């Protein structure tokens with residue numbers, strides 16, 4: 044019998060709440076079929092369920108524990124992650140609590156050797172980074188899930204076996220009141236780095252794990268520095284091993300450092316040694332202030348991924364699908380892009396709007412992204428934790444040169460998680476005018492947000508489904524009006540967004556959303572002359588763009604993007 | 610084989626310069642010094658292909 048921890052976890056700043064286990068009907072003999080079961084209520088499972096609901100698909104979420112994340116874990120959300128969270132309709136509490144930031148400073152021998160301001164476009168709503176503890180991330184998502192009539196979150200419910208069938212899978216669920224079987228048309232495996240689903244299906248990840256352990260310690264201290272990424276290379280107190288410092292809400296600071304060679308996790312976490320090192324870090328930062336420890340743990344870096352994310356009726360996502368180094372804030376941010384990609388496809392398949400073959404594109408697009416990240420993350424990891432004498436010597440040479448020779452400083456770039464482009468996906472239309480555009484997001488890239496004024500951005504006007512961004516002149520041409528009219532009734536949900544310098548009543552009748560673009564700012568960012576249009580998938584990746592499309596072309600591109608052979 | 614670019618007198622001067630520079634660095638830091646030197650020279654050469662050729666030339670017949 045599964046016995047999850049029911050005393051609240053210890054924390055000096057977060058009040059853990061124990062969510063109740065509720066006896067499900069299946070324990071008393073009910074045997075329905077759920078369209079989708081999500082295994083795991085980490086950030087990725089929760090956002091998957093919210094996105095499925097956005098597309099009208101109900102789901103059951105199974106979570107082994109009865110509380111949110113133990114420790115702050117993933118603390119940096121990228122701009123792309125915030126855009127995904129905004130589309131899921133839950134950005135407000137994240138923005139109210141999180142600490143936004145955009146630059147990092149790296150020090151060596153007391154000198155600032157590298158400063159990086161992450162690119163920020165005036166047209167973006169969110170800054171490059173937002174620091175927020177995983178407890179809050181999960182809490183806000185759980186609150187949104189509880190408001191949704193389409194999602195049933197079952198706490199204290201642990202998957203212990205899985206059986207694949209042709210048209211469904213059966214999960215064996217262990218609970219504080221016994222076991223039951225749950226049948227699911229589709230299963231989303233979002234059960235984290237130690238995924239039980241991965242183990243139960245006998246799947247192995249490819250890639251490598253790096254030797255070298257790191258300590259994460261969260262302390263409360265009055266350090267009084269701005270929100271930035273601080274990195275200290277090769278500090279005197281810990282030769283060869285770097286220290287990272289990140290500010291979190293609630294006066295909490297994340298200290299992250301590599302252990303000296305040969306030291307075990309137990310030794311490193313021994314209170315006296317840990318306290319001595321925290322004091323040394325605070326002295327190094329120039330703020331030798333009193334502190335209180337909240338949480339400390341040890342981790343190591345891996346660049347591992349499954350080679351295929353869809354197995355029968357089970358779709359893997361987030362850490363269950365890959366384990367990525369945290370340098371460059373890859374963990375949760377990559378998972379959010381995964382589930383943004385998966386959710387609409389799975390919803391379309393469940394609703395019969397697309398064939399199951401569409402899910403193959405989820406796997407190919409996201410496995411390619413994971414491999415790219417393994418490659419990039421591997422570079423950062425080899426710099427942060429050199430795996431051999433040669434890498435260590437060259438790293439030391441670079442640091443030593445960095446004091447006087449700017450040419451090496453690019454090697455200190457920490458390669459932050461960024462949105463991936465799906466340039467080569469079969470979902471892109473190959474009959475469009477992609478190559479004829481003189482700018483704007485190309486096929487495969489994400490749409491570019493545009494500030495419309497004050498606190499009003501293009502993405503704020505988006506809904507759920509495909510979006511057709513059609514650009515009009517003073518009045519829509521007869522062809523454009525005819526196209527928009529005939530696209531009103533669609534098999535796939537399509538939001539027609541008409542962008543025009545001066546919206547008119549006639550335009551409002553042609554589109555679902557009309558956006559005023561008096562200065563031509565949106566048209567400029569999209570390099571779109573009057574008559575042009577972009578088609579974006581529900582995850583906001585462009586899949587076709589034309590200079591003057593007709594309805595037939597748009598329909599064909601929609602069919603292609605839904606994995607239907609046109 | 611890499612092309613000869615230094616005149617005999619220049620090569621002699623470089624030979625002495627490098628020997629004295631290596632002697633001037635404490636033994637424990639010689640490896641680091643040589644690694645830094647390699648990086649600086651690589652940047653001056655400005656060609657990854659030529660650096661690869663140099664690595665190959667230097668790695669031959671070590672034993």
Ligand SMILES: Cc1cc2nc3c(=O)[nH]c(=O)nc-3n(C[C@H](O)[C@H](O)[C@H](O)COP(=O)(O)OP(=O)(O)OC[C@H]3O[C@@H](n4cnc5c(N)ncnc54)[C@H](O)[C@@H]3O)c2cc1C
Pocket residue numbers: 082083084085086087088105106107108115116117118119177200201202203233234235236238239240259340341342360361362363369372373374375376378
């Ligand atoms: C110690 C630690 C420190 C980290 N630090 C950072 C960091 O600084 N920055 C960063 O970007 N990332 C960090 N990460 C990674 C980050 O936490 C993950 O990338 C992120 O949480 C992935 O989200 P997920 O939803 O895929 O998985 P998780 O958040 O792990 O969620 C998986 C959920 O599934 C549940 N579950 C597991 N097995 C079962 C089962 N059999 N049945 C039902 N439910 C199950 C778990 O209880 C859990 O709630 C850290 C991770 C760890 C472990």
